[in-house]
Amino acid sequence: MTAEDVPVVHALERRLFPADAWPAEMFSAELAQPVCWYWVAEQEGAVVGYAGLMCLRPVGDVQTIAVLPEHEGRGIGSDLLRTLHGKAAELGATEVLLEVRADNPRAQQLYRRFGYEQIHTRPRYYRDGTDALIMRLELAAPEPPAAPTTPTEGGR
Template identity: 45%
Template sequence: MRWWDIEPVLELEKDLFPEDAWSRGMFWSDLAHARGPEATRRYLVAVDHGDRRDGEGGGAAGRIVGYAGLAAAGDLADVQTIAVARDHWGTGLGGRLLTELLRAATSFECAEVMLECRIDNIRAQKLYERFGFEAIGFRRGYYQPGNVDALVMRLTDPTTSVAGTQGTETHG
């Protein structure tokens, strides 16, 4: 993800998370830590270029249909966000984005990866469980508004969960 991706990412963010969407400043702040030798973040976008055989659907740049971010500190990484456009649900894109985040955690030499997931987001929980994440606790009232609890999940060895990626292109 680069600075020019923030506006389309914000559009997707507001569509998927209307009540607790990240702000422009939150993305800018994390991207500031995603480049250079001292980088502690990894953010990427998934781009759908459309069907190139007929020349329609998606221009040269394509449409951002997903994004994900990870923060690392010492030997611990934290999945900050994963989002997939509704019209790409069920395509495996969420798994490809998570795979890239786990690769980043491995390159940051993190031994564990943590994340929070809405307690009512069973679809996401199943994805994380397929990658070896285990529920370890709750954060009461974590998601606002609505006072929705978060399920805290942990993966103890990200190198064992990293699978190959194919299909939709991802960019850092």
């Protein structure tokens, strides 16, 4: 995501999350943070989804993830989530956390497919009083580097 994407993303945000939409300034501020990374998903030149990650090693935190309803079921949300996980792992995170609305079973199902487990509930977290489920994914530990091999002299 770039600064040029913010107006389009903000319009989608207001459409998708009318009760909890971030102000455009928040997206701009997030893009300026050295610990935050954001992506957009495009199809035929139009933004159809977006996602953001904050990472303060060893924890990655999904800040937002959204896909237009008419584009759901095409793997876009999964691709965005994989991108967030990859960046978190690259930055040294060992776990990823997120909040999801208790009344959003479709998103919860996506996260569970990826191995997230609910670890807590935040009562009345959202502006309209809906609870947030706190979910956690333990990232696979990176493979340790191979032991250096010492060449031997001679041989058969």
